[in-house]
Amino acid sequence: MSDLDPVKAESRIFPPPAAFAADATISGMDAYYALCAEAEQDYEGFWARLARENLHWYKPFSTTLDETQAPLYKWFEDGLLNVSYNCLDVNLQKGLGDKVALVFEADGGEVTKVSYTELHQKVCQFANGLKSLGVGKGDRVVIYMPMSVEGVVAMQACARIGATHSVVFGGFSAKSLQERIVDVGAVMVITADQQVRGGKHLPLKAIVDEALALGDCQKVRNVVVYQRTGGEVTMAGGRDRWMHDLVAGQSAVCEPEWVSAEHPLFILYTSGSTGKPKGVQHSSGGYLLWAMLTMKWTFDIKPNDVFWCTADIGWVTGHTYITYGPLAVGATEIVFEGIPTYPNAGRFWDMIQKHKATIFYTAPTAIRSLIKAADGDATIHPNKYDLSSLRLLGSVGEPINPEAWMWYYKNIGGEKCPVVDTFWQTETGGHMMTPLPGATPLVPGSCTLALPGIMAAIVDETGHDLPNGQGGILVVKRPWPSMIRTIWGDDERFKKSYFPEEFGGKVYLAGDGAIRNKDTGYFTITGRIDDVLNVSGHRMGTMEIESALVAHPMVAEAAVVGKPDETTGESICAFVVLKRSRPTGDEAKQIATELRNWVAKEIGPIAKPKEIRFGDNLPKTRSGKIMRRLLRVLAKGEEITQDISTLENPAILEQLKQAL
Ligand code: ATP
């Protein structure tokens, strides 16, 4: 792909702090290599051992991996277990009943703490409530809720009775919600009267009503409503129930439904960065195993940790690293409602200080916006807060630009916390490539190496292995327990999307481009496969040009796309957000020239954007990812006809239409 090796260009290397390494679950690279070797020598034996050691099985499995219908792989299929039992009852048996499971902070700052005993009770009562409405094993339940204790309870309660949940992020419109309700064939929707974001009350129940009125939702028998604000809602007689009424008088004991390890725990739609979202179906056993292992390996979770993942439960990160992973390992975790910029852009730092968070996990989009905010307002700069409780930082969702990484490392981690840049996808269920904080020397902008048991590789368009130093297509060569099982209701699309025939039909295609360093073998994600640029025969990832732009002191964010060009095949068009306000006229032209020269100096003249446009923001998915596919259309000067259901800020498209 690229001739340039981002790791080589990056001379900063940060070995794990000695004190961290000494105490880490995986301590030192030898320990990492030993696990990798175990997986290579006896792949199934490796996973079987981990599944036996980490999960509680009601009935043990006898077969580890069934490949007879590949790529419809099955893991631990004849084993029976319950995910909620593994997250709650197991911890009570370990004597953790009084330990705080959730520290919930609402948008207005009110804090609620819930112990493992209390969480267990709430989940059982709600599970019994669901059963009283006839919901059972195999039913699909859509959850459209704000960040709340009740949201986690709803997911866990579904798991307890074997119902498959499909969480829809609370920012989606009625139309997007209806499409998902119809696609999964939901029998119930769980929602709230309203949600609170940045001091504003926004409707949820009213949107559910609107979605159901759009049609084709006959299967939905009930809507259960959590009362968040007390705002006015219409309750349809017979169909709609308040959550508090439903749980009133329910027993706090609910026998778990023992299900096959392959039973679908949830279906979750992808972000829509590259196209129409896909309903990704996950398993129970294999999924939970990886959620637990990555909590232990990547996050090095310890009994006294206060873990904080800032994701929403509407995204896979919220599933694996809020609802399931932290609870399955008996951790204390913070859950927050609201936005990072309310009451001011110091909210995250304030919450870390107040709750003494030890592990903090967020997205590059949040980091970039908070850098911009801190630059503009010294009173909410992280150096105004006591962040000394932190011992580990994480990043997820997009490639993190080296400059943003450095800011995070210095200003939030005080140069003493390892940063784990975790590469993974809705489809992978949990981390795939990430540094191990007590082992891996860190390089800003690199997700470093694959976790033990994950057979990641880089291949060319025909599926042949590429040597280190040569960019190509990221694949995973062997199935792993937490992988996507299928696209809900569409095995054919599943096979085509992830196991294409060109690669032999048995290799998982991630859809991202990557390069491995010649010496270290470290991976760097270079962008989506579709985003690879070809300028006069030079293949480049979008990521390195974007990172060069972001390294300029004036730039807050940048997205780069290719545009057909008669002479060079493709030319580079960059969309840039400055830390200051959006420039126009001659000033814009002048800054554009400076940025073009800057990129030429940082990477080389070939990477110089032919065109630069400035915006107040970039088009982003509701999970905060840049939608380059829309920018490609804008760069060409064409009208957008693609699916924009997951676009957060449609108004920005108008601004970015015009060339300077
Ligand atoms: P869709 O599949 O609908 O186009 P999406 O790929 O954005 O949307 P997600 O599953 O939420 O949906 O995101 C996974 C993608 O996010 C990865 O394929 C990768 O492009 C990007 N990503 C996530 N974490 C990282 C990371 N640490 N470094 C680089 N890229 C990352």
Ligand code: MG
């Ligand atoms: Mg994807």
